[in-house]
Amino acid sequence: MLSLITAGLAPAIALLFFFYFKDEYEQEPLSSVIRCFLFGALLVFPIMFIQYALMEEGIIKSTFMEAFIQTALIEEFLKWFIVMIAVFHHVHFNQRYDGIVYATAVALGFASAENMLYLISNGLETAFLRALFPVSSHALFGVVMGYYLGCAKFNKKKKVRFLFYSFFFPYLLHSSYNLIFLTQNRWMYFSIPFMIFLWILGIRKVKKANQSQRTFIQKNMAS
Known part of the structure; x- marks a missing residue:
């Protein structure tokens, strides 16, 4: 069980600290980042319930609906919603890069919980590919979301406009990611x-946020 928990959590924690330390000016309080991570982890349960309900009701009737609605729309909207209500108006959200830290924390909290549930069902032999693709992709969707936030x-x-972008672009990227795995037999040629x-x-979003x-x-120093 310890190895399963480690395999499930380690990639998400490593990616979270990678982006956390990319902030060139002021790291966010770890307590706030951890709180966002836990909020993201808790999201896995309502998301699974909604996805199950959609399948049981027969609402999802095609691969495209599965890619664009069942997975991407629900997951990205709820992650976006959590960041908006939990930290967007928080006093510690005081520079542009902070959006990347908090959105990535929520995304990786969700990814780690989802990853552990998947490893419990399918075994540790899937851990490497899970870290390489789903966990990393959630982190990067979070980076894009956080940049626009x-x-x-x-x-x-x-x-x-930017609030719309902060949901729409991660949603579009997530949907595209899903389509690759749902429609391509040789998904490796497209996913890599x-x-x-x-x-x-x-x-690039990380660099642009720091540059901003x-x-x-510099403008404040000049004035």
Whole structure:
């Protein structure tokens, strides 16, 4: 059981600290980050219930509905909702990069709980691929979500637009990710390039968030 818990949690914790320490200016309180991580982990239960109910009611009738509604829409909306109500207006959310930290914490909390449930059902032999694909992808969806939440927090003129982006782009990426695994027999040929794209996109968002904070500090120093 200890090895299963370790295999389930380790990738998420490693990714969370990777993005946490990418903040070049002010790390968030660990208590706030851990709280978001736990909120994300608890999301797995209502999400599983909703997904099960959709299947039982026969609402999901195609692969596209499974990819775009049953999984991506429900998971990304609830993760976005938790970040909005838990930390978006919090005093510690005081720079653009903070959105990345908190959204990634929620995403990885969910991914770790989902991962452990999957490993319990399917065994530890799936742990490496789970870490490489589902856990990493959730982290990167969180990075994109958090980047645009940071933009929304500090750009009142475009707040509504950035809030929309903060849900829509992770949702679109998640749906695309799902389609690869649901429709392609040789999914490895498509999933690896897609994950490379996700990592490039995520790291660019990290750099842009830090650059925005750097520019903000320089302007304040100049004035």
